[in-house]
Amino acid sequence: MARLERRLLVLSLMALLGLAGWASWLDGKAWLAQHLIAHAWQTTLDQGAPQRPWPWADTWPVARLTTPAGKTLYVLESTSGEALAFGPGRLAGGIGSDQALTLAGHRDTHFAFLETLNTGDALTVQLANGTLQKFRITAQQVTNSQKQPLHIPLDDKQLLLITCYPFDAITPGGPLRYVVTAQS
Template sequence: MRGFPIRAKGRAAAAALLLLAGLGLTAQSAWIPAKAALAQVLLERAFAETLATGKPARPWPWADTVPVARLTLAGRRFIALAGSSGQALAFGPGHVEGTPQAGDPGTAVYAAHRDTQFAVLGLLKPGDPIAVTRGDGRTATFRVTGSRVAAWDASGVDPAAIGIRLVLSTCWPLGAVTHGPLRLIVEAERADHG
């Protein structure tokens, strides 16, 4: 029975290591959503400053992007950043480079992570409203016309399409935990003329 206390200590140490590993994994999985939520508070302040002064305001001194729009959809508001790099998407939706501003002719495209802001895309149905307030203070209202799933490199989205359109895109399926080649694409058309 002399080995019993040593085995018990070994089991206790193993249990403690497993507990620490579990806590570490839990903290890591919560980091991206927590960062995105905190960033939205700072982005909201910077966007308010942009609207008040007419000049792009950085949300924090070392930011390499600026807020360019406020998206309102599914009862939620999100500040979108200029660009769709991984660095920008870590903090909020990004206005995809090479697409027009929302409300201008063509198709404005915004992308975000499926486990942060654009988890709500699965709630949108045809006819649902989406409002986009731009950095210049103009607001354009859109109505969802539908959604579809496409390969990331075969979306069929044309930024120069005739009309005034909006596309919101995120990875598919929404509940997945690994990267994949598919994207959920929510399409909308301009509902107002202001």
């Protein structure tokens, strides 16, 4: 019996170490990706051409968003699930367009800060050509994406930030979207 208990203890410890290793791997990968994206952004600014953060990346940074708290987020050129795992993505507009710059991000990671924003708060966006655009939040609303399709205004002086809602939902997805509108 003692032998069986020892084997169960060893197996339990091995499983626990395996889980800890897996969690460390994911955290390390996320940390490294943010540094590689930041380097790709700086290289984009220096060379004037988009740079992929790693050779097999299917996206690249197209802007840098600074929150009212001073946190920097690198905006990626895609809203695919793979890209959104590493940062907010450009959905439409901006960057040589007459549409509002529209960014999407996950509510429980990069865009969790949207919940704390207030009307009048300032956001700054740096574009790939180095120009800075300052925006002030003018509206925040919850919409149902099944009943009201997203309308991207033809106004290059607007910034839209979109994430899923509610922020504390247990399951991801759902039709509700939290939309923050800001004007330059």
